[in-house]
Amino acid sequence: MEMKPEQRPMKHVADSAVIQTQIVLSSHINGAGRLFGGQLMEWIDIVAGVVARRHSHCNQTTASVDSLQFKEAVRLNDTLILEGKITYVGRTSMEVQVDSFVEALDGTRKLVNTAFFVMVALDANDHPVTVPGLIVETEEEKAAWAAGRDGMN
Numbered sequence: 001m002e003m004k005p006e007q008r009p010m011k012h013v014a015d016s017a018v019i020q021t022q023i024v025l026s027s028h029i030n031g032a033g034r035l036f037g038g039q040l041m042e043w044i045d046i047v048a049g050v051v052a053r054r055h056s057h058c059n060q061t062t063a064s065v066d067s068l069q070f071k072e073a074v075r076l077n078d079t080l081i082l083e084g085k086i087t088y089v090g091r092t093s094m095e096v097q098v099d100s101f102v103e104a105l106d107g108t109r110k111l112v113n114t115a116f117f118v119m120v121a122l123d124a125n126d127h128p129v130t131v132p133g134l135i136v137e138t139e140e141e142k143a144a145w146a147a148g149r150d151g152m153n
Protein backbone atom coordinates (compact mmCIF):
# COMPACT_ATOMS: atom_id res chain seq x y z
CA MET A 1 0.00 0.00 0.00
CA GLU A 2 1.35 3.45 -0.86
CA MET A 3 2.56 5.48 2.13
CA LYS A 4 0.72 8.75 2.87
CA PRO A 5 2.99 11.80 2.47
CA GLU A 6 2.79 12.63 6.19
CA GLN A 7 3.92 9.08 7.05
CA ARG A 8 7.13 9.37 5.05
CA PRO A 9 10.30 9.57 7.14
CA MET A 10 12.11 12.87 7.56
CA LYS A 11 15.02 13.36 5.19
CA HIS A 12 18.49 14.84 5.31
CA VAL A 13 19.65 17.75 3.13
CA ALA A 14 22.11 15.41 1.37
CA ASP A 15 19.32 13.02 0.36
CA SER A 16 18.01 15.42 -2.27
CA ALA A 17 21.11 17.48 -3.20
CA VAL A 18 21.81 17.88 -6.91
CA ILE A 19 25.00 18.82 -8.79
CA GLN A 20 24.69 19.56 -12.49
CA THR A 21 27.61 20.42 -14.78
CA GLN A 22 27.43 22.21 -18.14
CA ILE A 23 29.94 23.36 -20.74
CA VAL A 24 28.71 26.61 -22.29
CA LEU A 25 28.13 25.99 -26.01
CA SER A 26 27.56 28.52 -28.80
CA SER A 27 23.81 27.80 -28.66
CA HIS A 28 23.79 29.17 -25.06
CA ILE A 29 25.39 32.54 -25.92
CA ASN A 30 23.55 35.85 -26.31
CA GLY A 31 24.30 38.75 -28.69
CA ALA A 32 26.82 40.23 -26.25
CA GLY A 33 28.91 37.04 -26.29
CA ARG A 34 27.90 35.93 -22.82
CA LEU A 35 25.75 33.13 -21.45
CA PHE A 36 22.08 34.01 -22.05
CA GLY A 37 20.51 34.69 -18.64
CA GLY A 38 17.35 32.82 -19.59
CA GLN A 39 19.41 29.70 -20.31
CA LEU A 40 20.96 29.88 -16.86
CA MET A 41 17.51 30.31 -15.33
CA GLU A 42 16.27 27.20 -17.17
CA TRP A 43 19.14 25.12 -15.83
CA ILE A 44 18.63 26.49 -12.31
CA ASP A 45 14.89 25.79 -12.46
CA ILE A 46 15.53 22.17 -13.45
CA VAL A 47 18.04 21.67 -10.63
CA ALA A 48 15.56 23.12 -8.12
CA GLY A 49 12.82 20.87 -9.48
CA VAL A 50 14.93 17.72 -9.13
CA VAL A 51 15.88 18.67 -5.54
CA ALA A 52 12.18 19.12 -4.71
CA ARG A 53 11.24 15.82 -6.39
CA ARG A 54 13.94 13.91 -4.54
CA HIS A 55 12.81 15.36 -1.22
CA SER A 56 9.06 15.00 -1.70
CA HIS A 57 8.78 12.06 -4.14
CA CYS A 58 6.05 14.13 -5.79
CA ASN A 59 5.65 16.29 -8.83
CA GLN A 60 6.02 19.94 -7.92
CA THR A 61 5.51 23.43 -9.20
CA THR A 62 7.48 26.64 -8.74
CA ALA A 63 5.62 29.10 -6.49
CA SER A 64 8.35 31.76 -6.43
CA VAL A 65 11.96 32.53 -7.28
CA ASP A 66 13.87 35.02 -5.20
CA SER A 67 17.24 36.69 -5.33
CA LEU A 68 18.47 36.09 -8.87
CA GLN A 69 21.73 38.03 -9.07
CA PHE A 70 24.36 37.66 -11.79
CA LYS A 71 27.76 38.31 -10.20
CA GLU A 72 30.15 36.97 -12.88
CA ALA A 73 29.93 36.85 -16.67
CA VAL A 74 29.94 33.35 -18.14
CA ARG A 75 31.46 32.93 -21.61
CA LEU A 76 31.72 30.38 -24.41
CA ASN A 77 33.39 27.11 -23.38
CA ASP A 78 33.27 27.92 -19.66
CA THR A 79 32.43 25.11 -17.25
CA LEU A 80 29.39 25.87 -15.16
CA ILE A 81 28.53 24.00 -11.97
CA LEU A 82 25.04 24.21 -10.46
CA GLU A 83 24.56 22.97 -6.90
CA GLY A 84 21.05 22.64 -5.51
CA LYS A 85 20.01 21.80 -1.96
CA ILE A 86 16.91 22.03 0.17
CA THR A 87 17.12 24.63 2.93
CA TYR A 88 13.65 24.71 4.52
CA VAL A 89 10.32 22.92 4.33
CA GLY A 90 6.88 24.15 5.32
CA ARG A 91 3.77 21.96 5.12
CA THR A 92 3.60 21.56 1.34
CA SER A 93 6.36 23.95 0.27
CA MET A 94 10.12 23.50 0.04
CA GLU A 95 12.75 26.24 -0.18
CA VAL A 96 15.58 25.22 -2.52
CA GLN A 97 18.87 27.11 -2.90
CA VAL A 98 20.75 26.81 -6.18
CA ASP A 99 24.31 28.19 -6.40
CA SER A 100 25.94 28.50 -9.82
CA PHE A 101 29.72 28.65 -10.20
CA VAL A 102 32.03 29.12 -13.15
CA GLU A 103 35.00 26.75 -12.83
CA ALA A 104 38.42 27.58 -14.31
CA LEU A 105 40.71 24.94 -15.81
CA ASP A 106 42.74 24.90 -12.57
CA GLY A 107 39.58 24.00 -10.65
CA THR A 108 39.05 27.35 -8.93
CA ARG A 109 35.44 28.52 -8.80
CA LYS A 110 33.70 31.89 -8.84
CA LEU A 111 30.11 32.31 -7.71
CA VAL A 112 27.90 33.42 -10.60
CA ASN A 113 24.47 33.34 -9.07
CA THR A 114 22.49 32.33 -5.99
CA ALA A 115 18.78 31.68 -6.37
CA PHE A 116 16.12 30.70 -3.85
CA PHE A 117 13.04 28.84 -5.06
CA VAL A 118 9.83 27.93 -3.30
CA MET A 119 8.59 24.67 -4.78
CA VAL A 120 5.19 23.23 -3.84
CA ALA A 121 4.60 19.46 -3.91
CA LEU A 122 1.49 18.38 -5.80
CA ASP A 123 -0.64 15.25 -5.52
CA ALA A 124 -2.14 13.36 -8.45
CA ASN A 125 -4.94 15.96 -8.65
CA ASP A 126 -2.49 18.87 -8.72
CA HIS A 127 -3.33 19.91 -5.15
CA PRO A 128 -0.59 20.88 -2.67
CA VAL A 129 0.40 17.88 -0.57
CA THR A 130 2.38 17.50 2.68
CA VAL A 131 6.13 16.99 2.27
CA PRO A 132 8.50 15.04 4.54
CA GLY A 133 10.26 16.98 7.29
CA LEU A 134 13.88 18.04 6.94
CA ILE A 135 16.65 17.00 9.35
CA VAL A 136 19.14 19.86 9.72
CA GLU A 137 22.42 18.90 11.36
CA THR A 138 25.28 21.27 10.54
CA GLU A 139 25.48 24.89 11.69
CA GLU A 140 25.16 25.92 8.02
CA GLU A 141 22.01 23.83 7.57
CA LYS A 142 20.52 25.22 10.79
CA ALA A 143 21.24 28.82 9.71
CA ALA A 144 19.71 28.19 6.27
CA TRP A 145 16.63 26.67 7.92
CA ALA A 146 16.22 29.72 10.19
CA ALA A 147 16.61 32.09 7.23
CA GLY A 148 14.07 30.09 5.19
CA ARG A 149 11.58 30.03 8.07
CA ASP A 150 11.97 33.78 8.62
CA GLY A 151 11.55 34.41 4.90
CA MET A 152 8.38 32.33 4.61
CA ASN A 153 6.61 33.63 7.72
Ligand SMILES: CC(C)(COP(=O)(O)OP(=O)(O)OC[C@H]1O[C@@H](n2cnc3c(N)ncnc32)[C@H](O)[C@@H]1OP(=O)(O)O)[C@@H](O)C(=O)NCCC(=O)NCCS
Pocket (backbone or CB within 6 Å): 061, 062, 063, 064, 089, 090, 091, 092, 093, 094, 118, 120, 128
Ligand atom coordinates in the same frame (compact mmCIF):
# COMPACT_ATOMS: atom_id res chain seq x y z
C1 LIG B 1 1.84 27.42 -6.01
C2 LIG B 1 0.38 26.95 -5.94
C3 LIG B 1 0.34 25.43 -6.16
C4 LIG B 1 -0.13 27.26 -4.53
O1 LIG B 1 -1.48 26.86 -4.52
P1 LIG B 1 -2.49 27.42 -3.41
O2 LIG B 1 -3.84 27.00 -3.79
O3 LIG B 1 -2.20 28.87 -3.17
O4 LIG B 1 -2.09 26.54 -2.19
P2 LIG B 1 -1.84 26.96 -0.69
O5 LIG B 1 -2.42 28.29 -0.33
O6 LIG B 1 -2.27 25.77 0.12
O7 LIG B 1 -0.27 27.10 -0.61
C5 LIG B 1 0.54 25.94 -0.69
C6 LIG B 1 1.92 26.30 -0.22
O8 LIG B 1 2.52 27.17 -1.19
C7 LIG B 1 3.02 28.33 -0.55
N1 LIG B 1 2.87 29.41 -1.52
C8 LIG B 1 1.80 29.69 -2.26
N2 LIG B 1 2.07 30.75 -3.06
C9 LIG B 1 3.35 31.12 -2.80
C10 LIG B 1 4.20 32.14 -3.31
N3 LIG B 1 3.82 33.00 -4.25
N4 LIG B 1 5.45 32.23 -2.82
C11 LIG B 1 5.88 31.36 -1.89
N5 LIG B 1 5.12 30.35 -1.38
C12 LIG B 1 3.86 30.26 -1.83
C13 LIG B 1 2.14 28.50 0.67
O9 LIG B 1 2.79 29.28 1.66
C14 LIG B 1 1.95 27.07 1.11
O10 LIG B 1 3.10 26.63 1.81
P3 LIG B 1 2.98 25.61 3.06
O11 LIG B 1 2.01 24.53 2.71
O12 LIG B 1 4.36 25.06 3.23
O13 LIG B 1 2.54 26.40 4.24
C15 LIG B 1 -0.53 27.67 -7.00
O14 LIG B 1 -0.54 29.06 -6.71
C16 LIG B 1 -0.04 27.45 -8.41
O15 LIG B 1 -0.29 26.41 -9.01
N6 LIG B 1 0.64 28.48 -9.00
C17 LIG B 1 1.19 28.35 -10.35
C18 LIG B 1 2.57 27.74 -10.28
C19 LIG B 1 3.19 27.54 -11.65
O16 LIG B 1 2.51 27.29 -12.61
N7 LIG B 1 4.52 27.63 -11.68
C20 LIG B 1 5.25 27.51 -12.89
C21 LIG B 1 5.80 28.84 -13.23
S1 LIG B 1 5.99 29.02 -14.97
